[in-house]
Amino acid sequence: MVSQSELVKEARENGMELLPLDKDTYELFFGPQHMATENFSIILKMDGHRVVKAIANPGFLHRGFEKLAEFRPWYTNIALLLRICVPEPDVPEAIYSMAVDELMGWEVPERAQWIRTVVLEMARVSSYLFWTMGLGFKLGVYTAGQWAAAYRERLMALFEELTGARVYHIYTIPGGVRRDIPSDKWLRQLKDTVEYIKDKLKDFDNVLFENYITHRRMEGIGVMDKKFALDEGVTGPNLRATGVAADVRKLDPYLFYPELDFEIPVLKEGDALARALVRRFELEQDLYILEQLLEMGPPSGAYKVQDPRLKALPRFKVPAGEAYAHVEATMGDFGAYVVSDGGSKPYRVQIRGPSIAHGIRVLEQLLVGARIADVPVILMSLGNCPPDIDR
Amino acid sequence: MIMGMKIKVAPEEEVKKRPSFIKPWMSLKYLFKKPVTIKIPYEPTQIAENYRGFHTLNWKTCIGCNMCGQICPARAIEMTWIEGEKRPHPKVDYGRCTFCQFCVDVCPTNALGFVSNYMLTTVWKDEELELFDWVPLPEEKVKKFTDYRHPLAKIEKLEDGKVRYVLRDGETVEFKILGYGLKPPKLQQKKEEKKA
């Protein structure tokens, strides 16, 4: 039996100076072992049920990717770097490949570009469905969450068919993609899936996005204005919810996006609800993009660059230089800065995850004054992905 | 805001949703619909044909070039010298392997391959964890197990470096491991002797 006073006595005997309690507020550890945070921790100073001060405590998922990438061959890094963003691992693959493509001066074949675009859009849809699930779980509408996760499985099956893995696809490689599209059947299946999810969007609207209580829960919390968002480097849907019409797919077009027709949702409120609705609309747009791509059909040609240097992959070298590539991920602007010194391994790879901007300073500031019940909602509405903060 | 660029912005009323008390009730319609659950283990799952599962190795065509070992991001592949084989063969450690199958891609003779089997579950005991570290067997021996499980039931370590792979249907493969590394073990021994 250990009583409290014994603990204190023991600590004193060990020569520990116990600082006096801060009695006006209390400390609350939000995460990492908590349902609302994925191995991410926020230390909250609370007053009643209001947050007085929030300190983001990242680093639970740090594995030193940028260091490890410097010791692996150029190609191998694909298998490593995609672990930075677990919900949509195709994004790190794509940006790294695009940067290496630029360094190599490769003109990626059209078919490969088309496949990359399809994969990226599928990743976006699956990521948004995953996010919908998270939002549903955090708000307490488990129904929406369960459906979203179940419908996402259809995309997972398609990914599996295409790439050979469920989550870590390791599919987009410098110079193209690893495999060709399996068959026309796969394209038909993708079309069916797009139709199916499009059909089910109404259900999500009914139970989640048009639910009265969802609106009550989300409106007016975590409000950002335009200037704040730009200063803090907020990107992606979070920025669009503050009234900035910005999308990397439009501003810095890559792959097939210049040829596609889609709309950018922009809302001015900048609160959690606006962020959620922007994401909701983008999900619809992504399905629309996929439809367009399928209508276009895959261009004929090779699915990767034909280059003699690709014969001996472990000793594959990239000319010295640097390149930056970024794409619009569901969380925001995902960028890779790759420096080569002409060797068989990258000299420096820096992955710019959007969450590092959203998850530290923005979060700390948005949480001040929020209720404890709002914390998971704000966290979810920012769409953070802790591994890309920690890298 | 953006200079010289036209961005198609969605009309705000399309993005915004109107809150409702009535619409959520619509979702009750799924109460009497069939669940989407796959009832594993009573219902088999269909997974992709070329799912990146366990490796296979054609021992005849493997030339022991160690390309696989070099490309492996996890350094899961170790070249193993087996008695009776002229060239070393890769030994794959599934405690390291990330199933990226880059090794399969780079294999110049297509000796390394993979099957869609992916299930390997063991008790955390040293003798059972041996299963995680094996020299892949030829495709025909692995592929006959259609329940997506790892083909081996257990790996027995016999005396003086001999190992016996017991497949799940009782078939056994026995061979003797001479050593590891790129250089033949005899050379290595000689080197050590020299050093000594």
Next chain:
Amino acid sequence: MLEIALRAFLILIYATFVGFMFMGIIRIVTARIHRRVGPPIYQPILDTIKLLSKKSNITHGLIYDFGIIYALGATILALMFIPLGNISILRAYGDLILITFLLEIPMLGIMFAAMSSGNPWAGLGAQRALLTLLAIQVPLGFAIIALAQFYGTFSTYEIVMAQQAGGWSIFHLPLFLAAIAYDIVLQAMFGKEPFDIMIAPGEISLGPMVEFGGKHMGMLQIQHAIALFAETLFFANIFLGGGSILVLLIKQVAVLMIAIFIGAIFPRFTIDQAAKFYWKWPTIIAALGAILASL
């Protein structure tokens, strides 16, 4: 004497069993709305056995243990006062106010136990639980008042008898209003969304329950089962006309179903929103019912 003891024991066993089945039904029906199979109906029983058979338990002091025991004891006590067909033993003393109070006091025991752990999450949970209690009290009070005034008696048993003569309560307008309010209150009593604020797993990690494990949690499961049974039974008795055990069971399941449906499709309120909600619509409805009943 022996007969009373036997009957009480039977009621207890029946209530516990049916309560567990109710918990199972909640999980299965919710699962079906989620489009999945869900656990077997007897799952809560297995959970409870497992929890009770844990080999190490912790405590934070005497109150931590006693609070749980008290909660379970008080729930059993409340159960005995609610008429259950014609086998109930204490129904003559089943006063509306008394039962309403008795259904609330297990909460006090749980809160005592939870708070004695000194966990801030439990503190937050207690805060929310109590404010929910405060919030539901207003419509609940008016609903009870409407009932008492309509029938001119406080005895649950007499109300049941009166319904058998004059039709179910919900077929009278004032009591129909009261029943609506009471049903919304039940949602919070069951701890279902949108009023599962007190446990809110994604927000405060089960709140008061955060420190309970092993046998403490097992006893809380039993308590929850009995309370679920008692609450539905009370509603079925006072609003749905009572009846024999079998009839009551059907009515109880019907009450439960509504709760599950609402729970499956609505998100959770925050605590201040819930309080405002309860003090607005259900209160207006219930007060209207009470005033109509008293005219």
Next chain:
Amino acid sequence: MVDWRLFEPLFNYARKKSLWIVAFCTGCGGIEMPPLMTSRYDLERFGMMPNPAPRMADLFLITGYVTPKTLKRIIITYELQPDPKYVLAHGSCPLNGGIYWDSYNAIKHLDRYIPVDVAIAGCMPRPEAVMDGIKKIMEMIENGTADGWKRYKENYEWYKKNQDELFGEGWREKEARRWIPWLKKK
């Protein structure tokens, strides 16, 4: 009073059929948890559900790699769980470090720090594979061979020595006090 050992088969059956999981996704495998828990694979059929608090949970899923910072939390959470408790390690990383074999910030052999009952191969393991692992652990529970918690009790000194070697002596206090200066600062 009553010899509860007689009921042990019943208890083991209940334990097997009602595994509550600690909600702690330690690594990338966490992303396969939602599909497992939700409609498609629906682990609740086996009576499993994620539980926010460790006090009432039985099964600890180590979903992937473990960094030292997380391992501290894992140990603390593991110690909060009541006996009997089980640990299931996902994928390669807890076993050997996996792709992070050379990372300075990823644990290599998890069994040095906490006892693990079952290992699953894969990076990351498919939900089916995880379910296979869970089936395995269920069998072990029914046979009474899932004894990681016993090992932890018996070899506590050894585990503690390993933990202390990695984190340094008195790491709990050190970790706890890490944020105090920043919290007390106005």
Next chain:
Amino acid sequence: MSINPIPIIILAPLIGGFLAWLINIKGIREIIGVISAAIPLGYLAYLYQQLSKETINFTLSLSGFEFNFLLYKLGWFFATIAALVGFAAILGMTSTSKDGYEWLFALMSLTGVLGVFLAFDMVSFFIFWEIMTFGSFMMVLKYNKKASLKYFLLSLFGAYSMLIAIGILYASVGDLSFAGMSVASMMLTKWKLALIYLLFLIAFGVKAGAFPLHVWAPDAYSETNQSYTAMFSGALSKAGVYGFILIYILIGSKLAYDFGAFRSTTKFGYIIAFIGGLTIVVGGLLAALQEDIRKLFAYSSISQLGYVLIGIGVGTALSIQAALFHTLSHALFKGLFFLIVATIVYRTGKTEFKDMGGLAEKMPITFAMAFVAILSLAGIPPLVGFASKWLLFEAVISQNLPILGGFIFFGSAIGFVYLIRFTYAVWFGQRPTDLDDTKDAPLPLAIAMGILALLNVVFGIAPGLVAKELNSILGKEVIKGDLFILDLGFGKYNALLLTIWLVIGIVIAGIVYFMGAKVRRVPVTDTYQSGNPVTMEYNLTIRRNFFLPLKETLAFWLRMSFDRLYQDVGKSVEDLAETLRYYVYNGNVQSYAWYLAIVLVVLALWGW
């Protein structure tokens, strides 16, 4: 019996107080004080048998005035409560009180309160009322000048109201004895009656702490000797309740006749009941939002008295009985609570919730007492708090008054709420390191608490004891049933059966509990903190603003504060005084206060 007991009962405390003050030797003054407080209690208990047959009269003629005292059933009931709580409080004061000054005024106020209950004419009533006020005022003055001034001003306001009412009554009926007045009041005109009613409402409302005249109570209750507060709240506030009953005795029938009834309740009673209802809600909600342990119970005391007012207001025999019953239970549990607070404050020297926590380990006896008190106040069967609340509820609803019923229902929930706040902040959770050496209650306090706690349980399990007495006060059998059963015809409460079944339930639960594996004690730092290690330097308890959500929900209503309104009124009066100070300013604070009071009274007379 040659000596009339009434002067002994009334004056014993006062004399004892003087002696204690004069002697002022530690040890002796305590003994004197306790004995002098025990005398009325003992005597009153002794007289119980005699009273069932006859009443006791006492008349004192002094310079032309006649002071009438009568010991009858109702007075005895109130006086016994006051004497009991007073005795417990005085017992507690042996530990908490420091000097003879406190003994004098505490006992003086006890005398006052006893005098009020036994007085049978308006003059003696008023005089003892003033003695009581003066004694308690001095008690507060010693601790806090501002609080005492507020108390004094409002009391004065009440006293003047009463004086004016008495004056008007005397002018109209020419008799000052209660008996004479109640007969003669039938001759009053309607508007005069209304004015008297209003004035009495103010006079007694102030003492009872009825909304919106409650503002003095939180400050005064908290800023005095905490043991004395038990008497303050348990006994002195009962004088206000007694006053409301007096309204019925004096002018009740005329009021009912003149103003008629709303449905089954008299209109004037409806006003009292509504004030009571508002008092419950306002007091309860404010209690939940307090950060100071003494203030919490002060507001709680206000809130609980609201129940009594509702009972009195409804005015049926049953509801009056319920109100009287609740008066008793209020005295019992609230007296107990204030003694607990006294113990806590005495032992820790802290009054704010944020400085406390985890004391249950250190003060087990006090905690056990608190447990009883909490269950009783929260209205948990089978304690006395439930019996009286139950009676009240049945009484109100049987008169078809849904809104009042709603107030009571809400009140019991809010009771729950603030008590849990008290429990959480004081007894449970993490203990600040500076409270590690806290000791349990000193013996006298423990005895005093023990007496009250025991009575809480006894009257809870056997409510028939009280019910029988109440029946005999009203002279008819309103509450049927026996020792353990309260039977109203339309509702029934069997406390014994309930206790038995509760015990059975707990035994069953206990069996389940003890069948499980053994428990292991863990410290507060070994709890779920999202997996993080913590030390005692982290604050793990919600020490402040526990009910912040409630505060935010009520933000709109909390902006309207009567306290601030009075301050504003006071300020404008002050401004007036500023302009007039050339004429009346004399530099004396006290007269300044008097002056303010007079202005307030004038304002009140004009029907402000």
Next chain:
Amino acid sequence: MAKEEVIVQKVLEKAPYAEGKVKRERRIEFKVPADRIREFLMIMKENNFESMMQITVVDWLKDGEFELVYQLWSYTYAVHAFVKTRIPRDLDKARMPTVKDIYPVAETYERDAHDFYGVYFEGNEKMEMPWILDDAEQGLFPHRKDFDWLGYTKRKYKILDRFDEDKDNYVI
């Protein structure tokens, strides 16, 4: 192409000490001496480079220098700008003024650079605050090129390289 060149011209007019060039479409690059980075970034912000994307540290071990790349993004022009500067890589000399008052988000990136490379940003009060790294790696600056990452890992986790001969102990 014109757009990028115009921007470079415009910036260079205000900051003659910098070198600037257009790398490719929508990528421009500036080289700035380390001591003038603050005023240069202020100019950049005035020129509608609203957001800072990241601060990259490249450790040029051979040159003995850190290259700091401040990456800015303009929503107005849709142009990505690299602002490069070089500082010595010795621990005591690797100091930079903070730019968190110009781009608040830089605070986070500066903490990151400090944790992994040991670049000290003066004026950023969160420099000493615990960041991603655990206590054990604190002060080792593991992303520097001269950090013996494999040796450290082996020592820390008590493992041998797979190709080391001793097989009795744990092998990675």
